[in-house]
Each structure stands twice: as C-alpha cells, then as structure tokens.
Amino acid sequence: MKLTEYQNLKDYNTFGMEVAAQRFLQIENADEVPSVIREYLQEKPYYILGGGSNTLFTKDFDGIIVHPAFTGIELMEQTSDDVVLRVAAGEPWDNLIQYCIKRQLYGIENLTAIPGLVGSAPVQNIGAYGVEVKDTVLKVEGYVISTGEPFSLTNPECRFAYRNSIFKQELKHDCIITYVWFQLSKIKHFTLSYQGLAKALEERELPLTLHSVSDCVRKIRDAKLPDPKMVGNGGSFFKNPVVPIEQFTELTVQYPDLVGYDAPDGMKKLSAGQLIEKAGWKGKRLGNAGTWKNQALVLVNYGGATPNEVLQVAETIIHDVKTLFDITLEMEINQI
Numbered sequence: 001m002k003l004t005e006y007q008n009l010k011d012y013n014t015f016g017m018e019v020a021a022q023r024f025l026q027i028e029n030a031d032e033v034p035s036v037i038r039e040y041l042q043e044k045p046y047y048i049l050g051g052g053s054n055t056l057f058t059k060d061f062d063g064i065i066v067h068p069a070f071t072g073i074e075l076m077e078q079t080s081d082d083v084v085l086r087v088a089a090g091e092p093w094d095n096l097i098q099y100c101i102k103r104q105l106y107g108i109e110n111l112t113a114i115p116g117l118v119g120s121a122p123v124q125n126i127g128a129y130g131v132e133v134k135d136t137v138l139k140v141e142g143y144v145i146s147t148g149e150p151f152s153l154t155n156p157e158c159r160f161a162y163r164n165s166i167f168k169q170e171l172k173h174d175c176i177i178t179y180v181w182f183q184l185s186k187i188k189h190f191t192l193s194y195q196g197l198a199k200a201l202e203e204r205e206l207p208l209t210l211h212s213v214s215d216c217v218r219k220i221r222d223a224k225l226p227d228p229k230m231v232g233n234g235g236s237f238f239k240n241p242v243v244p245i246e247q248f249t250e251l252t253v254q255y256p257d258l259v260g261y262d263a264p265d266g267m268k269k270l271s272a273g274q275l276i277e278k279a280g281w282k283g284k285r286l287g288n289a290g291t292w293k294n295q296a297l298v299l300v301n302y303g304g305a306t307p308n309e310v311l312q313v314a315e316t317i318i319h320d321v322k323t324l325f326d327i328t329l330e331m332e333i334n335q336i
C-alpha cells in the first residue's frame with residue numbers, strides 16, 4: 001500500500017474539482033484490505049474512492065481516502081454455455097468490456113465506456129441502454145469496515161434496484177468491495193430494447209456482433225456525453241424520477257411529448273434530462289458550471305468551477321423542476 005499526505009484529488013475525480021485529501025491510501029493488493037481497515041479506518045472520516053466518476057467533492061477532505069487499485073480478471077469456471085469471472089475492484093470497467101468482446105462473452109456490451117472501476121459497478125448498479133450490471137453479477141466479495149469481517153453476497157443479497165443496492169443502503173460507507181463475480185454467456189444474444197441503439201445499428205447496416213454493438217454504444221455516448229478528460233463532469237447528475245401514473249397522465253395534458261417508461265407498482269419513470277431541458281436548462285451555465293449542450297442531465301465544469309458553483313447549478317435545477325412539474329429530483333452522484 002502507498003500512503004500520501006495532502007494529495008490533490010483533481011486527477012482522481014472526473015468533475016475535476018481542485019480539492020485535497022489530508023491522507024490518500026492506495027491499496028495495491030486485496031490481501032492488504034483487513035490491515036487497512038484495522039490500522040486506518042477505525043476513525044471517520046474516510047471515503048472509498050474508485051475512479052471518482054460518480055463522486056462530487058464539495059470541499060477538501062479532512063480524513064483518509066482509500067483507493068483500491070488492485071487489478072486482475074480471473075476465469076473461475078466455464079461450461080459450454082457460460083463463464084464465471086472474478087474481477088478485482090481496481091480493474092477499469094472498460095477493460096472488462098474489452099476482455100469480454102475479445103473472448104465472445106455476452107451480457108455487458110451495452111455498458112461499454114461507462115467510466116470508473118469494477119468495484120464501484122455494483123454500488124449504484126450501473127446501467128445503460130436497457131442493461132444493468134445486476135443482470136450479470138453473480139456475487140460480490142469484500143469486507144465490512146465496522147466489523148472487519150469478510151463478506152460474500154449473492155446477487156439477491158445485494159438487493160439491486162434502479163441505481164441502488166445494499167452498498168448504497170445498509171453498507172453505505174461501511175464496506176470495501178474487493179472482487180465482483182460475473183456470469184457471462186457464450187451464447188450469442190443482444191439487448192436492443194433501447195430504441196436509439198437498435199436504430200443506430202440498423203442505420204449502420206453492420207452485422208450484429210459484440211464488437212458492432214459495443215462500438216455503436218461508444219459512438220452514441222461520444223455524441224451525447226462530454227469526455228471528462230476535456231470537460232469535467234460526473235455523468236448523469238440526477239436519477240430519473242419515478243412518479244405515480246396519475247401524476248404522469250396529468251402532466252401529459254400540458255406536456256404531451258413527456259417521456260414515461262413503465263416502472264414497477266403502477267409507476268412511471270420519467271426522463272430527468274427531458275424535465276431539466278423543459279425547465280430551460282440545456283446548455284445553460286452559471287459562472288463556470290452548467291449543463292451540457294447535448295444532454296441537460298449532465299452537469300459540467302466548464303473550467304475552474306468550484307464545488308459551490310456546481311452545487312448552485314444543481315440546487316437551481318432542483319428548484320426549477322419542482323416549480324414546473326412538482327417533482328423533486330434526487331442526486332445520483334455521491335456528494336462528499
């Protein structure tokens with residue numbers, strides 16, 4: 001492990017916030033996790049940081065940041081139909097995508113190009129283009145910080161839901177995930193329920209392969225989302241709100257083009273991006289922060305934005321959407 005004092009976190013968060021951590025501990029081997037918990041995490045504050053693509057640092061961090069940096073993809077089992085992989089928390093998510101495409105393993109190709117590390121993927125149950133990581137996660141291994149005990153949680157025990165899991169509930173800030181196990185299929189199949197993806201594939205007239213689907217997802221994302229290396233951002237800043245069907249029907253009287261997807265228990269999931277856009281926020285900025293010109297759901301750092309500037313934009317958007325639709329947007333990003 002490697003301990004640094006007064007670490008600048010600018011390169012460790014995709015929003016590019018210029019904040020410092022009092023101490024920064026990089027874990028280079030999963031075996032070190034129990035001693036890290038014993039020696040460094042008996043007192044708060046601490047924060048487990050992956051790639052920092054779902055984290056908004058709002059000020060300097062007066063504690064210890066723990067960064068699991070151990071990598072590796074192991075093939076644990078295989079049958080004629082599927083394989084089981086055990087992937088270390090510090091492995092970049094997109095490396096796993098490349099690994100699967102190379103070996104013709106189906107299941108996560110729609111999640112191409114989501115930034116971040118594998119250890120964070122189950123935390124908010126990452127999802128895109130009709131697929132969520134919960135569809136392929138077999139189990140998650142790690143340690144509970146408060147007890148120091150190891151855990152191995154099966155898929156149902158992780159209690160995955162839309163951008164949610166046990167790691168954002170009971171185990172929030174109380175665990176270090178060390179390995180995620182995936183079950184991926186050798187049998188050719190694709191999820192093309194997301195219209196934009198199906199249409200883009202059709203237009204390109206390419207044969208349906210893992211490579212073409214992944215490539216298409218990457219191109220759609222590149223056109224819609226800012227590259228954090230160029231423009232600081234944390235992806236979708238808010239969750240898509242889920243409202244009762246009656247409220248949705250009422251809103252469509254005034255806004256007939258309002259998008260609503262069926263959600264469990266007779267609810268409708270709306271597009272937060274559309275609501276923000278209708279509130280006049282697409283491509284708008286306040287000082288050095290604002291929303292992205294091609295996707296209002298993405299808040300961006302136009303250069304040198306302070307955490308307060310980003311928060312002010314977020315709060316104004318919440319206020320404006322509430323006033324217009326009587327819907328309270330909830331942040332998807334972790335505010336620290």
Ligand SMILES: Cc1cc2nc3c(=O)[nH]c(=O)nc-3n(C[C@H](O)[C@H](O)[C@H](O)COP(=O)(O)OP(=O)(O)OC[C@H]3O[C@@H](n4cnc5c(N)ncnc54)[C@H](O)[C@@H]3O)c2cc1C
Nearest residue numbers: 050051052053054055116117119120126127176177234235
């Ligand atoms: C341009 C852009 C596009 C994005 N697109 C999508 C998208 O399409 N779909 C989607 O779902 N998300 C998307 N995101 C959000 C983000 O990429 C994902 O949430 C990703 O999984 C975060 O990974 P990270 O390693 O950067 O997480 P971090 O921001 O470092 O951490 C996220 C959370 O996980 C916890 N955590 C991290 N590692 C561990 C660990 N080993 N053990 C325990 N807890 C841990 C942290 O404490 C924190 O609570 C996007 C972000 C950006 C910037």
